[in-house]
Amino acid sequence: MTLTACASEVTGTPAAGANTEAAATTTTEPAASGPPDQQIAQRGECVAGNDPAPVDCAKPHTVEITVAGTFGGAMPDEPPSRDAVFEAVFPTCRAEAAKYLGDERYDMTTLAAWLLWAGTDDWREGARWYRCGVARLGPDGRAVSHTGSMKDALAGNGSNKFRLCTKEPPSQPLPAPVACDQPHRSEAVAVIPMGDPRQPLPADEKFDRTARAECGDALRRYLGAARDDVTVAWHRPDKLNWRHGFNNLTCYAETKQPVTATLRGIGTAPLPS
Structure with missing residues (x-):
């Protein structure tokens, strides 16, 4: 993807x-x-x-x-x-x-x-x-109005408050971000650095090889267990976005049916439907 x-x-x-x-x-x-x-x-x-x-x-x-x-x-x-x-x-x-x-x-x-x-x-x-x-960002990808500073908003466990969940699976075009306590099909679980924007974009094979290994491990850590009903997905940058500084893979947990709560630490418990 x-x-x-x-x-x-x-x-x-x-x-x-x-x-x-x-x-x-x-x-x-x-x-x-x-x-x-x-x-x-x-x-x-x-x-x-x-x-x-x-x-x-x-x-x-x-x-x-x-x-x-x-x-x-x-x-x-x-x-x-x-x-x-x-x-x-x-x-x-x-x-x-x-x-x-x-x-x-x-x-x-x-x-x-x-x-x-x-x-x-x-x-x-x-x-x-x-x-x-x-x-x-809001569901349409535009900036949403808010109050207060974002300085160090993600320090510590702040990423959990702002975690990216999407209504559609990440393999679909334009997956709309939603709150993670609303029905969603994916949750971002990890970001993997892949290089420097001043260097050439790595081959797709390198992205996919890295993703299959590291995204899979990241998913198991995020869930707290290996599961058959949650699969791994990832996004990689194209050449233009690579030059703009998007130099990593983003890994996702993807489900077949929408879930209504975060999957972080769910272990072997039933999926929240």
Whole structure:
């Protein structure tokens, strides 16, 4: 199963993280015309919707900023393509999201790295800012509004609170995330690093060989027992997402019928129907 990511085509909406195998790429339009650079949110501040100006993180917001950066001279005078922007800075956004959230395995949660940058008009006037951030994804792959900081949200056992469960099996296109206490067919159980985005994408055979060995072990640890009624599945990145920093396998527990509670530590008990 190939991992790609949800896409947003809404101008000014910051970008989404990865959770589907649809023929899409992790991308977004740049932000709408915004305030001067000094009025754009800095690290630890929050933004709401497509407005890059800071808002109080204690109030409803969609993205919490992890990196306040400026593009270097390698970028063109004309507004660059979305893929060029993501290839340039999204691996950094991904790495910083792991540090900020407190767990590099955040791809097995509904929390994701995010990116917004100077819009077309601002770019042509010389603006070169970008902002990495973290967001919580809703069922449609867009950032959902919430209150409070996500700093170290995944430290300790925090991943259990935000664990990614999906209504459809992970082998299906666009599996919709749902709360793990709602009927679902899969639960993300592990993330396995596979390399560096500056290196070539490994062959499918390497991904699958690693997944068959390590995802299977991860599933047994997650369940607390070996079971015939829960199978292992995994997502791997395509070439484009690999260059954007999605450099791991995500392993899933998959069931034939929906379950209504998490399978973590279930052992040999009956599945929650």
